[in-house]
Amino acid sequence: MEDIALALGVSKVTVSRALNGKEGVGEELREKIVSKANEMGYQMNVFASALRTNKMHSVGILISERYFGEGDFFYLEIYKHMGIDLTKKGYTSSFHILTQEEENDLIIPKMITDGIVDGVLLLGEMHKDYISTIDKFEIPKLFVDYYNSQFRHIDSVLTDNYFSFYNFTNDIIKEGYKNISFVGTIKATASIMDRYMGYQKAMIENNLESYIKQYEDRPEDESFIFVDVDDQALPEVFMCNCDYTAYILLDALKEKGLFVPKDVKIVGFDDTLYSRLSSPTITTKHVDLEQIARTSIKFIVKKIENKSKKYGRVIVDTKRIDRESFVFNSKTK
Amino acid sequence: MEDIALALGVSKVTVSRALNGKEGVGEELREKIVSKANEMGYQMNVFASALRTNKMHSVGILISERYFGEGDFFYLEIYKHMGIDLTKKGYTSSFHILTQEEENDLIIPKMITDGIVDGVLLLGEMHKDYISTIDKFEIPKLFVDYYNSQFRHIDSVLTDNYFSFYNFTNDIIKEGYKNISFVGTIKATASIMDRYMGYQKAMIENNLESYIKQYEDRPEDESFIFVDVDDQALPEVFMCNCDYTAYILLDALKEKGLFVPKDVKIVGFDDTLYSRLSSPTITTKHVDLEQIARTSIKFIVKKIENKSKKYGRVIVDTKRIDRESFVFNSKTK
DNA sequence: CTGAAAGCGCTTACAG
DNA sequence: CTGAAAGCGCTTACAG
Numbered sequence: 001m002e003d004i005a006l007a008l009g010v011s012k013v014t015v016s017r018a019l020n021g022k023e024g025v026g027e028e029l030r031e032k033i034v035s036k037a038n039e040m041g042y043q044m045n046v047f048a049s050a051l052r053t054n055k056m057h058s059v060g061i062l063i064s065e066r067y068f069g070e071g072d073f074f075y076l077e078i079y080k081h082m083g084i085d086l087t088k089k090g091y092t093s094s095f096h097i098l099t100q101e102e103e104n105d106l107i108i109p110k111m112i113t114d115g116i117v118d119g120v121l122l123l124g125e126m127h128k129d130y131i132s133t134i135d136k137f138e139i140p141k142l143f144v145d146y147y148n149s150q151f152r153h154i155d156s157v158l159t160d161n162y163f164s165f166y167n168f169t170n171d172i173i174k175e176g177y178k179n180i181s182f183v184g185t186i187k188a189t190a191s192i193m194d195r196y197m198g199y200q201k202a203m204i205e206n207n208l209e210s211y212i213k214q215y216e217d218r219p220e221d222e223s224f225i226f227v228d229v230d231d232q233a234l235p236e237v238f239m240c241n242c243d244y245t246a247y248i249l250l251d252a253l254k255e256k257g258l259f260v261p262k263d264v265k266i267v268g269f270d271d272t273l274y275s276r277l278s279s280p281t282i283t284t285k286h287v288d289l290e291q292i293a294r295t296s297i298k299f300i301v302k303k304i305e306n307k308s309k310k311y312g313r314v315i316v317d318t319k320r321i322d323r324e325s326f327v328f329n330s331k332t333k
Numbered sequence: 334m335e336d337i338a339l340a341l342g343v344s345k346v347t348v349s350r351a352l353n354g355k356e357g358v359g360e361e362l363r364e365k366i367v368s369k370a371n372e373m374g375y376q377m378n379v380f381a382s383a384l385r386t387n388k389m390h391s392v393g394i395l396i397s398e399r400y401f402g403e404g405d406f407f408y409l410e411i412y413k414h415m416g417i418d419l420t421k422k423g424y425t426s427s428f429h430i431l432t433q434e435e436e437n438d439l440i441i442p443k444m445i446t447d448g449i450v451d452g453v454l455l456l457g458e459m460h461k462d463y464i465s466t467i468d469k470f471e472i473p474k475l476f477v478d479y480y481n482s483q484f485r486h487i488d489s490v491l492t493d494n495y496f497s498f499y500n501f502t503n504d505i506i507k508e509g510y511k512n513i514s515f516v517g518t519i520k521a522t523a524s525i526m527d528r529y530m531g532y533q534k535a536m537i538e539n540n541l542e543s544y545i546k547q548y549e550d551r552p553e554d555e556s557f558i559f560v561d562v563d564d565q566a567l568p569e570v571f572m573c574n575c576d577y578t579a580y581i582l583l584d585a586l587k588e589k590g591l592f593v594p595k596d597v598k599i600v601g602f603d604d605t606l607y608s609r610l611s612s613p614t615i616t617t618k619h620v621d622l623e624q625i626a627r628t629s630i631k632f633i634v635k636k637i638e639n640k641s642k643k644y645g646r647v648i649v650d651t652k653r654i655d656r657e658s659f660v661f662n663s664k665t666k
Numbered sequence: 667c668t669g670a671a672a673g674c675g676c677t678t679a680c681a682g
Numbered sequence: 683c684t685g686a687a688a689g690c691g692c693t694t695a696c697a698g
Binding site for chain 2 (some may be wrong): 045046047050051065077079084085087093095097109111115116240274279
């Protein structure tokens with residue numbers, strides 16, 4: 001094709017430079033070349049280009065299938081926005097849902113081993129051994145909605161679990177509640193742990209140490225979520241680490257003949273379908289997925305194009321959504 | 334790398350043939366080459382290969398963002414299984430969520446214009462003009478869960494909407510019901526239309542023509558779903574074209590003080606989250622997504638590798654899931 | 667600012 | 683069954 005562009009009487013070297021926006025071509029010449037290329041319907045052969053540069057203008061997005069339980073639209077929404085941003089930047093994306101088998105056997109997707117993608121986004125938590133294995137590939141990478149101090153050299157874009165939960169708890173305390181419990185197995189994921197620490201911080205700062213109480217929601221070695229509320233001392237508010245847990249808890253309370261929010265109040269986190277389809281609907285925190293996506297893409301592309309190196313941990317805020325499961329009570333008046 | 338494989342004293346032509354499973358290499362030699370390649374950790378350069386063959390061993394999966402409303406796990410599940418099957422066959426996948434803007438402005442994804450994917454799967458319905466535009470690209474393609482008689486030359490893998498709904502309706506009639514209504518705007522999508530026709534067929538065959546009644550669920554020019562049940566003559570059973578409609582209808586009935594399944598029965602279709610999270614839960618039909626995925630991948634890969642040409646419309650069956658919203662009544666006894 | 671030359675790592679006829 | 687030669691369409695130094 002370049003040959004034909006030589007219809008302009010220049011060398012293909014010049015054409016290549018003009019089309020790739022490289023310096024070393026006169027402005028008028030460049031414009032002439034570009035318009036001629038369009039006129040001729042020129043389409044660059046990306047393989048030939050990639051053969052020389054090793055860049056496909058493509059980023060891989062990896063996520064464990066564990067995060068695609070039903071109701072988990074969270075990551076899909078993020079992916080959608082990533083796709084939009086990637087397209088804007090002239091990039092293509094490969095979305096790989098990691099099976100449990102691949103994760104256990106440390107099988108790295110073809111898109112990475114074959115160098116088809118120029119960079120990779122690790123969406124959500126995955127097994128440490130798996131991350132180690134991927135980390136051996138010298139390709140730009142970024143955690144999204146996950147971080148691990150063992151892999152501190154990998155930057156990450158994160159929901160502000162800690163501070164958001166702190167604010168959330170603080171708000172509820174301000175509204176007059178004291179006996180507030182946290183629901184979540186804190187060692188299950190880093191997110192749950194961070195949310196719990198945010199809760200604790202607020203409780204301690206408000207001198208409510210004596211009310212601090214944490215319920216488990218993920219029995220060991222079980223994949224399902226479950227909350228045991230066979231407890232005489234019901235709190236005023238259950239702060240659940242996520243909407244799904246809140247949803248399950250709601251069912252458990254109903255079975256015991258308790259009414260939400262009359263007898264006890266509940267809040268969730270994530271603003272997923274569970275918080276909207278339950279009855280009553282659940283007050284929760286919404287995460288700005290679009291911003292997480294935009295930030296992640298911006299950074300990974302910069303890394304790929306060598307424009308910048310280190311970002312560390314980039315935090316994205318959340319917004320409270322009020323629903324039926326938590327309603328201000330008389331204490332606030 | 335091939336050069337180094339010449340450590341075996343053969344030409345790189347032979348190595349290329351051996352590694353690609355082409356004929357023209359002795360069996361012993363092939364094995365020797367393959368094991369040497371593994372030993373040396375050889376990784377084929379896919380770009381160089383693609384430059385000659387124009388094949389990246391990659392398939393693109395396209396879907397309109399309209400199908401990623403919340404609760405729509407349907408297509409994501411299919412994608413997940415597609416990814417697994419593709420990996421098994423040594424293929425990579427690019428998942429492109431088509432924005433409304435791209436669909437309206439007939440913008441074709443880079444993965445197709447640049448020839449990065451060897452074939453493309455069109456998941457779910459999209460605008461006819463958009464399909465026409467894509468159809469101009471001479472690349473193997475297949476509809477999944479959609480068909481259009483205007484594009485009869487494009488094969489498709491489909492849920493058996495017509496026959497499944499026919500069977501479903503027949504079952505219900507057998508259980509003693511006569512006054513059965515269909516809920517769904519039949520001109521909205523081909524799937525709804527086919528489901529309706531299946532319902533009608535069963536009604537007519539059982540001489541229940543006089544009971545045939547169809548309610549709208551998608552007001553014109555509205556994106557939300559809504560069911561108007563301000564109707565004196567309630568049927569015994571509402572057969573909704575999908576779970577979401579059933580879910581909405583359930584709410585509408587509750588507001589009128591009606592109880593399901595006591596006062597009236599409801600069934601949905603698709604077995605999505607809506608049918609499980611509602612209260613009562615909704616009897617529905619489950620589609621074998623894994624089979625849809627497996628079939629689609631098998632066919633698109635065959636098309637890419639020129640092993641076969643024409644499949645026409647390939648139908649995948651559904652399975653009834655009984656839940657609370659439809660319970661056998663005394664008539665069956 | 668522009669061009670001639672070499673080469674990226676494969677595969678495809680063609681010849682033996 | 684095996685190999686020598688040419689070429690896929692770009693980009694990267696190097697030279698002017």
